[in-house]
Amino acid sequence: MEQIEQVQLTASHWVFLLLILAIFISIGFRKGVIVPSIAGIFMLGLLADAPHEGVLNQMIFAVQVVFRALLNAGTELFDIMLVIALMVAMLKSLQHQGADRLMVAPMKKLMVGPWTAFFVVGITMYIAAAFFWPTPAVALVGTVLIPVAMQVGLPAIGAAMAVNLFGHGMALSADPVIQGASRLTASAAGIETTTLVPYTLLFSLVVGGVAITMACLALRRDMRSGALEAPKGDEVFTPRSAGAAAVQTDTVKEEEEPEAGPYARIFAIAVPIILLGIAGLMIYRAVFMPDQAIRGGGATALLGGTATLLLVLSSFASHGHHALDGISTYTREGFFFAIKIFAPIIPIAGFFFLGHPGHSAEVIGAGAAGFLFDIGHNIGNYIDGNVFLLTFGMAFIGLLSGMDGSGFSGLPLVGSLSGALGTAANVDIHVLAALGQVAAIFAGGGTLAAWAFGVAADAGIAGVSPAALVRRNFVPVISGIIVASLLAVFLLI
Structure with a gap:
């Protein structure tokens, strides 16, 4: 050299x-x-x-x-803090009307055995974590899907590994949608976030792919030998009492599962379609229309603006004319979560x-x-x-x-x-x-x-x-x- x-x-x-x-x-x-x-x-x-x-x-x-x-x-980091706060606030508003559980409920039908359960839980966690970040997503995915996964034969440690490796491992390390992690790294390195993300996505898939393959082989070995067994019948662990409390913010008390509101099904269908549509649009323009590509600050603004509009609509659907007061609670919880993450950073x-x-x-x-x-x-x-x-x-x-x-x-x-x-x-x-x-x-x-x-x-x-x-x-x-x-x-x- x-x-x-x-x-x-x-x-x-x-x-x-x-x-x-x-x-x-x-x-x-x-x-x-x-x-x-x-x-x-x-x-x-x-x-x-x-x-x-x-x-x-x-x-x-x-x-x-x-x-x-x-x-x-x-x-340098405020726009990422803001979009995370808005995404979490939107998720809180969906939770109030029960739309969050309806969003992931269809995935239960795909779980017919321990291995389909492992990958359904993991992939659902990855998608949810990419848009909402893993900590809010784990309460959403875990409380709905983990009990079903155990009922079809997946040991508890296997369910924990699925949400952990796919969510706090692969999804968070790549952070392909919100890009908070990549923004922090790129700012310190003096490079553009948009040019860093493809490499973080590549390495996260490599690490995750190797880790998940080896984890599945170890689980399969121990399940065959009888070292690991799924709980039977009424022994199935219900994570609502232990796990859900662990992932809630300090200011949010655990509540009973809300009944689905009149518009919950509409939002359960519309929100994933809209968010996945935005991700698809970004990818399409980046590949086929590079002169009109939505990247960097523009992508953050599109995602944050969409989350804000969905937050407003969901609040009115859930509270009616009381949404003027209810939306402030969701916004406060969203900002509390974002600040708790970024304040020490x-x-x-x-x-x-x-x-x-x-x-x-x-x-x-x-x-x-x-x-x-x-x-x-x-x-x-x-x-x-x-x-x-x-x-x-x-x-x-x-x-x-x-x-x-x-x-x-x-x-x-x-x-x-x-x-x-x-x-x-x-x-x-x-x-x-x-x-x-x-x-x-x-x-x-x-x-x-x-x-x-x-x-x-x-x-x-x-x-x-x-x-x-x-x-x-x-x-x-x-x-x-x-x-x-x-x-x-x-x-x-």
């Missing part, structure tokens, strides 16, 4: 590097990384060139940099975004260094075109960063490192960033961290322990990530 010109590293670069090390140590001890991130932003502000001289002015500038870094991250993203020169200049001022990109350029001289080391290193970093139990908090780190090292090594940043994102979310989003909310929710909805679910997932998921890493090496050569 051609020798890259060395960048002169300043004290700020070393502080940035030390703070990344501190964040890795915090992750290793399963501690939060918000405080190191904020401390890092403040220290970079202290070391930056303030507009006016003097110790007091430097302190004032550093404090301002902290706020501007958080504001920059929040501004914004300070972390604020720090790692400073690794990119564009974000750094926006926060600190014109001429500010892109700290991580400069470090990456210098490291590039030592990589010397070792694509194997670079690829597996990124997969390992993704796995490690996901072990905090979130998956999302590691995406700014994954994106920043991919952008810096990919640029330095002159390889495709999209491949590295996508691999790191998929590894991070499969680990912490999640399928491998027993303390992750996704694992707890999916295990709870099926009535099994999170530790048992993680033990079942470990070898299949790690094998999938290894195969995806080998594919990434092939793509980068």
Whole structure:
């Protein structure tokens, strides 16, 4: 590889590097990384060139940099937060009139045995998670389909693996519709979300395909040997009491199943058709009418606007003239969910975004260094075109960063490192960033961290322990990530 010109590293670069090390140590001890991130932003502000001289002015500038870094991250991510809030609010309005259960009820007819049940539950979870995100989707899919899956012979751990691998694994790591995960990674890497999504989709399918195949083979072996059995008759677990409570927001009390409203069937048919129609339109235009393609911010706006209109219509169908009051409750619940997801991510993203020169200049001022990109350029001289080391290193970093139990908090780190090292090594940043994102979310989003909310929710909805679910997932998921890493090496050569 051609020798890259060395960048002169300043004290700020070393502080940035030390703070990344501190964040890795915090992750290793399963501690939060918000405080190191904020401390890092403040220290970079202290070391930056303030507009006016003097110790007091430097302190004032550093404090301002902290706020501007958080504001920059929040501004970058707000549209994704908004569309997630609106989608969840729409789902809440559908739940009130019973339309949500009617949407997935037809899938019960397809479950005639344990293996059809496994894939019907999994694929339904994937579709629901792609549009509503996995956490709201697991209550919807799990409470309706899991009891039926058990009745036709699928063990509880098999049902938990289906919703977990398809939902918090494949669907969340690719995030093909809402694209919140990809936006976070792409912003840190300095690339476009629309060019990253095809790679995240590819790697998520590879990891998921390998993991699901191995999981099914292990389930089949244990079911044949009698080590796993489906509950019989009245022993079938009803997840409403345990699982549904686990996936509801703190402000929502568990309620009795609502009776289907007069318009529930209409919405149960119309909403999936509309949302799938939008997804189909996006794909069609991207392939056959690229000059009129709906991507990026336009796709987010179309999805968010559609969710808003459906929310209004569903609220009026459910409440009549009282919808003027009812819609505020759904909107509040939707925003509460979105903020709960993104609030701890914004300070972390604020720090790692400073690794990119564009974000750094926006926060600190014109001429500010892109700290991580400069470090990456210098490291590039030592990589010397070792694509194997670079690829597996990124997969390992993704796995490690996901072990905090979130998956999302590691995406700014994954994106920043991919952008810096990919640029330095002159390889495709999209491949590295996508691999790191998929590894991070499969680990912490999640399928491998027993303390992750996704694992707890999916295990709870099926009535099994999170530790048992993680033990079942470990070898299949790690094998999938290894195969995806080998594919990434092939793509980068």
